[in-house]
Amino acid sequence: MSRPTPLREIHESLGATLTDFAGWLMPLRYGSESAEHNAVRQAAGLFDLSHMGEIFVTGPQAGQALDYALVGHLSALAPGRARYTMIVNERGGVLDDLIVYRLGDEEFMVVANASNYEKVGEELKNRAKSYNAVVEDRSEQYALIAVQGPRAQEILVTLTDADLAGLKYYAGLPGLVDGRQALIARTGYTGEDGFELFVANQDAVPLWHALTEAGRPYELRAAGLSSRDTLRLEAGMPLYGNELGVELTPFDAGLGRVVKFDKPGDFVGRSALEAVKDTPPRRRLVGLVARGRRVPRHGYPVTKDGAVVGEVTSGAPSQTLGKPIAMAYVDNGADAGLAVDIRGSHEPMDLIELPFYRRNK
Amino acid sequence: MSNIPDELSYTKEHEWVAGLDDGITVTIGITAYAAEALGDVVFVQLPEVGSTVEAGDSVGEVESTKSVSEIYTPVGGEIVEVNQAVVDDPSLANSDSYGDGWMFRVRVEGDPEDLLTAEEYSALTSGES
Known part of the structure; x- marks a missing residue:
């Protein structure tokens, strides 16, 4: 209980x-x-x-x-x-x-x-x-x-x-x-x-x-x-x-x-x-922004040219960006051409440095 | 307790089925219970119009903030129409699950899976909640 x-x-x-x-x-x-x-x-x-x-x-x-x-x-x-x-x-x-x-x-x-x-x-x-x-x-x-x-x-x-x-x-x-x-x-x-x-x-x-x-x-x-x-x-x-x-x-x-x-x-x-x-x-924590609408989630592989180069640690649709986002550990050097394997389909992602959102102070 | 209209049929996977009576084309969506369990629906993927499906096939998916679930078709046949409005505005699946939030229509071939009445579906969901 x-x-x-x-x-x-x-x-x-x-x-x-x-x-x-x-x-x-x-x-x-x-x-x-x-x-x-x-x-x-x-x-x-x-x-x-x-x-x-x-x-x-x-x-x-x-x-x-x-x-x-x-x-x-x-x-x-x-x-x-x-x-x-x-x-x-x-x-x-x-x-x-x-x-x-x-x-x-x-x-x-x-x-x-x-x-x-x-x-x-x-x-x-x-x-x-x-x-x-x-x-x-x-x-x-x-x-x-x-x-x-x-x-x-x-x-x-x-x-x-x-x-x-x-x-x-x-x-x-x-x-x-x-x-x-x-x-x-x-x-x-x-x-x-x-x-x-x-x-x-x-x-x-x-x-x-x-x-x-x-x-x-x-x-x-x-x-x-x-x-x-x-x-x-x-x-x-x-x-x-x-x-x-x-x-x-x-x-x-x-x-x-x-x-x-x-x-x-x-x-x-x-x-x-x-x-x-x-x-x-070997890997660093980065942000991923999905180009499409499917959501990368915890545990999904990050890929580049079909090879696994990392793993999603958290992902969700972002209200503020209007797109799905994720944090992921990704191999050093793998910065472009990334995708996340979302239940078998490789969805393109753009890598950004964290955070996704910073408030105006 | 979520809304479960009497005139519809239901599946154990929390879809509703309308139009079984005329036996030609049926409309399928996800139940209000399913939408509430998912939370805000943010993405809906539906099958291709013209594709042929069999009862029990996974034909699409519904994503919310916290989770994703597959949409199954309880009837086989040809997909004759999909709801572009719910693709464009997935929140319709939450706000009008049995109306504007419908998912797809199938021209039925063969027998459907065993479907539940509203009463049976109500018993199923009260057991789960």
Whole structure:
């Protein structure tokens, strides 16, 4: 049985199509996923992301413990700021991609993917053992509601006195939203401006209602995981299990910049990653835009002159481009004359550098 | 509960069939249940007019944001017409599954597959949902 989030009854009352995702019963879409996608690009969308994991690392050596456990330099992060980072194994293989928020001098929150957070919590506990730090998985206590889109700030500002205008991208601060204690973070997974609100489970339902009311004049729309996936795909953001996996290093995924070799001390995966950092991987992650209307999907082969030169990791029809798009790992040098084998027929594709979509700032 | 018109026949693959009574030409589309399960339909591929098909053949495909499924013909015969409007605007498959979202017409030769009544199809879909 899939686990429901605290917002399950709201999703049902909105007529959502619910789906199992990583063991959670989540809203796939409420109505038209295209309309939900477009609402986020043009106005704002409201997401239940309570399936994400929240792991707290606290104590005098919390920063050092994370420097050892993750590839990033988290002890250098200023309180109130956040970083995109990864946890890898000894071989440099990616166990998960993470956002780490520094809440205070001795307090960090690690946000992990639903499919991985139990494993990440266990790894962090093991890796923090010799440090004066405590690792605690509080995923079951927190709900996460995101407001994403160009009008997100206008909506949220009606419910909080927190300084949203002063809150930078990849920053977070504690504050009251509709009278409820929240961590307000300017982060997201849609390619738009927006906020993620971490709240106690019991505050999720009233907060959702308050946001729905506040968003009414701004055409805020509830949005499900289907639109979240097409939004992140257009924005060229990787999804663990598709673009990232344990058989790939951060360098394979074109994300070597998250590995901070210049931080002090050893970290898990350092020697393996040192060994590959200057070797160009055989394949690189690129964007494909279909010339036709058939959609390349996860796992389909990329071909050139009939030979397989890569594999699609994610694909979908793009609302913003009006064409099917895909992310794919493609052999270095194979840049033109590409096709995707869509159930036996080789459909021509144009290669582009990611992302497909970048918002106007 | 999605709309399942009484006067149509249905397949287990979630197609509807109209016009069986006159026995000459039938119209085939996907059910509202199928369209809802797929989500927004973004691409429809239909068979060539004039081609000959057998009952049970895969004759086209319907793609949505999340998935793709094949369209099967429950009757054999000649494809006499396809709905260019649903090719040009695949959202018709969602908005008017039993009307403007029809897919193709077949001049029937031979016996159709076992088809379901509206009541039987309703039982099938309530078992799946």
